[in-house]
Amino acid sequence: MLSIALTKGRLEKQSVAMFEQCGYGIEELKNKGRQLVFPDTKKEQRYFLVKAADCVTYVVHGVADVGFVGKDTLMEADGRYYELMDLGIGKCGFIVAGLPNQSPFDKRGHVKIGSKYPNVAREYFKRRNMDVEVIKIEGSVELAPILGLCDGIVDIMETGTTLRENGLVVYERICEISARVIVNRASFKLKRTEILSLLEDLQKVRDRDVETNESR
C-alpha cells in the first residue's frame, strides 16, 4: 500500500489529471466530499490532500511514502527525502524584484528583502555574498517595497502580471521551479517495486505531454 500526499490548490488539478492519464482509479479523489483520505479503486494505494509545506513533513516522517510538491516549498523546507522526478507541471521561477531604478543589488547601505520564503531569500543572498536583512511576509509581497517596508522582494513568478501591475521590475531570476515527486527514504528501500512502477507511469504521462506540447 502506497500513501501519496498531494499538494492542495494550484498543483492539485494537474496532479490528479496525471493520475487519470496513468489509468489509476481516482474517482474518489475527483469527487471529493468531506473525506480526507481517498483510496484508489484499482491500485493498492491511497491519496491525501495537504498544504504544500505539510506534504514535505508527511514524507519526511514516512507517514506518506510519496509526495507531490513544488520545488519552491522544498527549497524553503528542511528535511531529508529523495527527490526523484520533475513532474513538469506548476512551472514558475524564483525572482528578485523591486521598484524601477532602485535595484537592491545597487544599494550600498543596509538592504531589506521581504519574502514569503525567508530561507530561500537568505540562502540566495548568502551565495551572492551579500548581507541582507530578510523580513518574513505572509501574503501580497508586492506591497512591501511599494510601501517602503523593504528594498526588494524574493517571490515566485509565473507570468509576471502581478508584478507589472504593481509597477515592480524583475532584477534577477534565481532559479526555475516545478512540481517534484519526493519519496521517503525508508519507503524507497522497502517499497522499491511499487515506487519505481509509479515513477515509470508518471514519466510516460509526462513525456507524452511534452511531446504533444512540442508538436503543437
Add this chain to the structure above:
Amino acid sequence: MKQFTIPAGMRDRILDECVSRRELQQAIEERFARWGYEEVITPTIEFYKTYEAGFDNINEADMYKFFDAQGRILMLRADMTIPIARLAATKFKDADVPLRFRYCASVFKVHEDLSGLKNEISDCGVELIGVSQTCGDLEILMTALDALSVVKDRSWVLEIGNINFFREACRYFAITKEDSEELAELIDDKSITSLKEKLAALQLNEDGKQFFLQLPWLSGDRTILQRAKQYCFCKELLTILQDLDALADDLQALGCERIQFDLGKTKNLNYYTGIVFEAYVEGVGKRVLSGGRYDTLLEKYGRKLPAVGFSIKLDALSEIWKAKEPKKGKVIVYHPKDRVAAMKKAQELTKEGRVRLVVDTDAQGMRIKEE
C-alpha cells in the same frame, strides 16, 4: 502561574516508553557483547576542537556549544565515533589491536524548531578498530545483521554502498572539493533534476555525466553491481565493484538475507573512506542503523588505525518495539499502625517479584492480593 516546559527537540520518556526502550537496549547490547565488544562511557561534554579535528567541514550551527572557565569552547557530543576515536588513540595508544568498543549514549544536535526532529538522540553502537577492509567489513556487517535480528514480525533491509565509488570518479575528473561536496549531496538526496543542472554546469564528458546521473538509480539487490559495470570508466571503479561483489558472495555464503546495495550513498564524504551502510525497518520513516568505514579518522588523534562501526538509533527503533507483558506482582493493603509488619512482608515478597504498598486508614489489619 509559573510555567515549566522542556527545551525544543527534547522529550520526557515515561513508564511504558522506558520499559520498551530499556528492553530493546538490553537486547541489542547483549548481541554486541556476544560479538566481543566491550563497553565504554565517555563524557557528555567534549572540547569543540576535538570535533573540529575529526570532521573536515563541521556544521557549527548544528552543535550545542558553550564556554568553560578559561574561555575554551565546549560542546555536547554530537556523535560517539569521535569520542571513541579520541579515546582509542589516546588511552589505548599502545594497546594491541583489534579494539572492540560498544556504547549506548545520548548525542545532541540542534535541529530547527518544529521540524519534528529530536535534538537529543540515543545511539547504541559499536566500533571495530584495527581490522581492515575485507575481514573488518564482513565482521561489522555480521554484527549489524545480528543486532537487527532483534526486530521481529516486520520486514527490514540493510543497504550497503561504498563511498569510494563516488570519490574515485570525482578524482578521475579532477572535480574540486566544493563541487564534489555539492554533487555528493544531490546524489545522496537522489535529487535528479538539480543533479542534471549541476552536471551540465560542470561540463564533464558523456561518460562522466552518465556515471553521476546513474548513481542515484544504482540501488537494489546485488544485480545492480553488475549493472553498474557498464558505467565504469577506470579500473579503480571496477575494483570497488569487485570488492562489493566479493562481500555479497561472503554474505550469501553465510546465508544472510535482506541485503541490498546502493551506490548512491554519498553522505559524509569527508569522513567515510570505504563501505557505508544503513538499515530501514517497515513502519519507521527514518533509518534505524547507520555506519561505515573511516580509516583516516584515528590518525587525526594520533594513532593510525583502520576502523569501521555503526550505531542503532534507539529512538527510531523503540517506536515499534513491543515490550513483554510484565509479570503480575502483589499488592499489600495495610493500616498505618501495621506499617512495620507490612514492610516486613514487603521485604519478603520483593525477593520473588514486584510489590506495591497501599496505605488505607479504613483497612482492617493487613491484606495481600494479586495485582
